[in-house]
Amino acid sequence: MTKGFFITFEGADGSGKTTQLNKIKDLLEEEGFDVVVTREPGALLIGEKIREILLHHEEHIADRCEMFLFLADRAQHVEEFIKPALEEGKIVLCDRYTDSTIAYQGYGRNQNIKLLTDLNNIAINGMVPDLTLLFDVSTETAMQRVGEEKDRMESIGADFHKRVRNGYLELQRKEPERIKLINANNSIENVYNNTKNIILDLITHKEEKGV
Numbered sequence: 001m002t003k004g005f006f007i008t009f010e011g012a013d014g015s016g017k018t019t020q021l022n023k024i025k026d027l028l029e030e031e032g033f034d035v036v037v038t039r040e041p042g043a044l045l046i047g048e049k050i051r052e053i054l055l056h057h058e059e060h061i062a063d064r065c066e067m068f069l070f071l072a073d074r075a076q077h078v079e080e081f082i083k084p085a086l087e088e089g090k091i092v093l094c095d096r097y098t099d100s101t102i103a104y105q106g107y108g109r110n111q112n113i114k115l116l117t118d119l120n121n122i123a124i125n126g127m128v129p130d131l132t133l134l135f136d137v138s139t140e141t142a143m144q145r146v147g148e149e150k151d152r153m154e155s156i157g158a159d160f161h162k163r164v165r166n167g168y169l170e171l172q173r174k175e176p177e178r179i180k181l182i183n184a185n186n187s188i189e190n191v192y193n194n195t196k197n198i199i200l201d202l203i204t205h206k207e208e209k210g211v
Ligand SMILES: Nc1ncnc2c1ncn2[C@@H]1O[C@H](COP(=O)(O)OP(=O)(O)OP(=O)(O)O)[C@@H](O)[C@H]1O
Pocket: 011, 012, 013, 014, 015, 016, 017, 018, 019, 020, 145, 146, 184, 185, 186, 187, 188, 189, 191
């Protein structure tokens, strides 16, 4: 049984996930909640090593190898960090999670989506987010925000990133209850106001129901 609240932040590179996550962390702490922030890949020590390979390895990485590395990182992260934090009643804010795998490795790399979904389920062992925020931004704007210093994933071409964006939108249409769509083309403050309203609504709702 988990008592906490699990929120994941999803969207393209440069969509503003980390910017919004930090602002939401400050807000929830001011409201008196016990909040922890984490990210994928690379939250823990094993994850740091996996993240280094995923984002900076110079040689070619086979698509299926990339897929298993992300999933291995996730399995460890859930077991050692996310699950214990939720059991302690914390609000967990996680920068990227299962939907990134479906959007990037599934829609982006054309790996089998049904298979990826099954593997995700093995990796998370029941730890489905209570809420997922999808920051949707045009690929052009996202690339401008990322700038010149691109990591291995960000350096893949625009077609890949367009498939990723459409994949995310498809996921949102399939699971509208869990995944809330946020227009991230607007200013940081405007995106923040929308994000804040969605989160406070859900947390208050959960508290009222006493779940
Ligand atoms: N709504 C916005 N309008 C303009 N600039 C923004 C907006 N949101 C974020 N930025 C800027 O765009 C850049 C990327 O933002 P951020 O790092 O939050 O994106 P991200 O989704 O976490 O990207 P990544 O997936 O690469 O970690 C930062 O320089 C940030 O200040």
